[in-house]
Amino acid sequence: MKTAVLSDIHANLEALVACMAHARRQGTERFVFLGDLVGYGADPLACLDLIRAELSRGSLAVRGNHDEAALGGLCEDLNFIARDAAYWTRSQLGAAERELLEQLPLQCRDGAALYVHASAADPGQWEYITGTESAQRCLTASDAPIVFAGHVHQPLLFYTAGEAIKTFAAGAGVAVPLSSRRRWLVLAGSVGQPRDGNPAAAYQLFDETECNVTCHRVAYDHATAARKILAAGLPAMLARRLAYGE
C-alpha cells in the first residue's frame, strides 16, 4: 500500500492540489496530513475541505503548532509574522473547521510507522529536529521502526547505524529502501512553504509493501498562491518566500 505523507501544507491550496494529484498519479491510496494544515497561506477553508474529504475515506491527520494557534491562545511562542497569520486564520475558521482541527491527535501510530508533526519526544512541545541529537530523542521516545515528522520544512532522512545516527538527503524521485534492521526518521519537507531553497512543493511517498520512501518535488503555481496571500492582507513576506523556497 502506498501512503502519501503531506506535511506543513500551511493553507497553500495550489501546492496541496498539485501534490495530491501527483501522489494519485504515483498510485497512492491514502494520505497522511502531518500537521500545520493552516497558517501562513490564504486558503485555510478550501484546504480543510479537501483534507476532510480524504479523512472520511481513511486518510489520517495529526495536529501542528499552527493548527493549535489557529484555535486560540496568545501564540507567544510564534514570531510576529506567524502570529499575524494565526490571528487572520482564526478569523476565517467557522465552527466546522474548528471542530476538525480540535479533533486532530498530536501523533498517530499506524503499523510500523508513527506520524507526528514535530517530534515524538513530547509532541506538544513542538521541538525542531535540527540534528542527530534531536533526531535521537525523537526515535528514543517511540518504538515505531519508522517515524515521519515535519515542522522543519526541509526533507531529510535519519537512520540508525549501530549506536550512531546518520543522515541522508535523498534526491527527488529516488526510492530509498527502509531496511528493517535500522530505525528511520523521515523529515517530510513542506508542501505549502518549502524552506530548503527549492520552491517546489515537497512530500514523501511511503510504500509499505516494498518498504521504501520516495521524496517527490512538485512544481505548482506559486504565483497564484502568493497573489492570494497579498490580497488577503497577510504579511507580504509570506508571499515573497514562496518564489524562493526560503
Place this chain on the structure above:
Amino acid sequence: MDFAGHRVEDKLAEGAMATLWKVRAADGSLHLLKRPKLGMGSHPACFAGFETERMILERLGDPHVPAFVAGGDESEDEGGPWLIEELVAGTSLAEVAGRAPLPLDEFTRLGTAIATALHALHRQNVVHHDLKPQHILFREDGSAVLIDFGLAVHGELPDFAGDAVASDHHPLGTPAYIAPELLRGERGNPRSDIFSLGVILYLLATGRLPFGAPESLTGMRRRLWLDPPRPRALRPELPEWLQEIVMRCLAVLPQNRYATAAQVAHDLSHTQQVVITARGRDLKGGGWRAAARRWWKTVTAASPGRQRAADLLARAPHVLVAIDTEHVDAALADAMREAVRRAASADFLARISCVTVLDASLFAGQDDAGEIERSLRTQRLMALHLWARELELSPERLRFHVLDGSDDAGPLLDHAREHHADHIIIGARGSSALRRLLGSVSARVAAEAPCSVSVIRPR
C-alpha cells in the same frame, strides 16, 4: 526454511562476513544463496555490507553483475536475512592471475573485458570500491562479471558501508588494491576503481603487486607518495603503451587518472592509438627531477598571444534546451541534462536557455482563459527551473522562457533565430502511433534550425 522456493544444496564457502550456499530453484536452475553473519560477536559491517549488496544488486540490470533473484528480510529468530543471486559459473581472475605475467594478447583481452564491465557499473551510478581478482569472474563468452558489492556505494542511496568506515576509522578495502584517496576516507569516486583496475593490470602484466600487500595502515599510506617500480623496469620486453595505460590508472591524484573505464577499455583495444608520454617510456619514477620540470613548465608557459573575437565567441555559445514539461520521461530528462552539462563544461562561457512551448489558444473563449493561462505559464516556468536545478550551474548562466504557439517546432525555431542560438538540444520523441501521425517535433527542428541540433535519446 523457504528461500523463495529454492532448495539448499551445498555450502560453497564460509567467510568472516557471510556464508554462501548453492541452491536449486523449482525449475532446476542453480543459484547462489548468501546469508550474513549476524548476532553476538559479528562485526557491524557484516550487516551493512549485506544490506548494501542487496540494495545495489536489486537496482542493477546488466550482464556484467550477477542477476538479483530474490531476497528476504526475516528476523533473526526466523533465520535472518538472505539474498539469492545468479550463480555465475565461470573462471575467476584470481586463478588466471596465478599464471601472471600473461601474454600480451591475453592481457589486453582480459583488461578490456574488466574495464568494460567496470564502465557498465559506473554508468549505473555505482562504485565498487573493492575491485580485485577474487571479485572478477569471466563468463564463457569472455565477458567479465563483477561480484561482491559489500563495500560498494550507489550515487543515489545511503552509504551504509561508508558509515561503518567512519565509525571505526579503518579504511574498508583490500590493502593491495585500495586507492590512495580511500585511505583519506573519500568514497564514491569512480576513479578509485580505476586505480584498483591499474593494480590488477600491473599484476597481470608483471606478476607482481605494485605496492605489495601491506598489513598496516602506514604500509598502505606509502602509495600516497611512493611511485611503484615501472612495469618496463621489471620486464623490459613490455611495450610502452602498456606502461602508459597502467601508470595512468595508478596516478596518485584521481584527476590524473583516466576519467572513465571506457577510456581504459578503448586504449586497451586500440593500443596503437595510445599517446606515449614519459609515464610510458621512463624506467624510473620522477623523483626531484620531475618536480623541477613541473616548476620549469609553469614559469616558462607561453603567453596566450593575440586573441580574436571569434575565438571568444566560439567559446561562448548560446545553447537552447527545448524541454517538454508535460510528458516527463526521467531517463530522457537525465540524458538531456547530461548533454547540457557537457555543453556547459566544454565551453565555460556558454549560456543555457531552457525553453518550453505553451498553447494558449486551447483556452480561448473560456471565461477565465486569462487566469488559466497565467497559472499554467507560472507552473511551466517553475517546471523549467525545477528541471534545471540538477544541472547545478551558476544562475547567471541560465535563462528560462515559456514560448507561445500552437505547435512546438515553430516557436522554438523563431526563438532560436531571434536569439542567435548556436546549438539546440532537444529530446527525441517516443514512437507511439500518435507521434507518427503528428510527425516529430525534433525532426522538424533538426531540419529547419539555423544552427546545430542535438536530438537526445535516453541511453
